[in-house]
Amino acid sequence: MQVTFKIWRQEGPDYKGAIRDYEVDGLTGDMSFLEALDHLNELLVLKNEKVIAYEYDCREGICGQCGVFINGRAHGPHDNMTTCQLHMRSFKDGDTIVVEPWRASSFPVIKDLIVDRSAFDRIIEQGAYITAKTGTAPEANAIPIPKEVSDNAMDAAACIGCGACVATCKNSSAALFTSAKINHLNQLPQGKAEEHKRVQEMTYQMEIEGFGSCTFTGACEVECPEEISILNIAEMNARNAKAKLFG
Ligand code: FES
Structure with missing residues (x-):
């Protein structure tokens, strides 16, 4: 499975952010969304590029750490589901997936997809x-x-x-x-x-x-x-x- 991630990159709270494109191959429908981001980060490490910062802890829908906007919806395309419970089978081969941090002035961006809650x-x-x-x-x-x-x-x-x-x-x-x-x-x-x-x-x-x-x-x-x-x-x-x- 191959997708194009369009991901918000921002060096820190006082830096200007921008969406950057990443074409990622080698994904499977059984991968969780966070595992797909892990895979992308491994590819970035191999290319000596800065990894994408995102937050998680339990990866079981319990801790509330993992929230991001995915294609304009909080936690992705399904109702009542955390980002860590989302799987790549919810997307199609060749899809473009836009990933952004929470957008609220009371939740300022710390880095990339991580906000201060x-x-x-x-x-x-x-x-x-x-x-x-x-x-x-x-x-x-x-x-x-x-x-x-x-x-x-x-x-x-x-x-x-x-x-x-x-x-x-x-x-x-x-x-x-x-x-x-x-x-x-x-x-x-x-x-x-x-x-x-x-x-x-x-x-x-x-x-x-x-x-x-x-x-x-x-x-x-x-x-x-x-x-x-x-x-x-x-x-x-x-x-x-x-x-x-x-x-
Ligand atoms: S990582 Fe804990 S709820 Fe998603």
């Missing part, structure tokens, strides 16, 4: 914790939690923080990410102690990081590898209003 870490720092007594763990049934509540909390907790929601949103909004992180704790009894503080401080941090406002286009939900629902955003907004009244 530390804005997410700063949002997390504002409230993704609970107050809990130290000592031995309480008996599991001591705090009954309705199944619907625990299911919703677990669904929100599935967010891997990859940033596809921001990258695909026309407003570069981080509302899906932030709402998932707020709601997975705010719904549970263990998160109640900081309920109002959490939603106010995390949404405030989201705003000062420069992310745009949510206009409910729903694009984030389509591209989210973990299928986080935009209902989380509605709930975050409702909880924020409640916190302002009663917080």
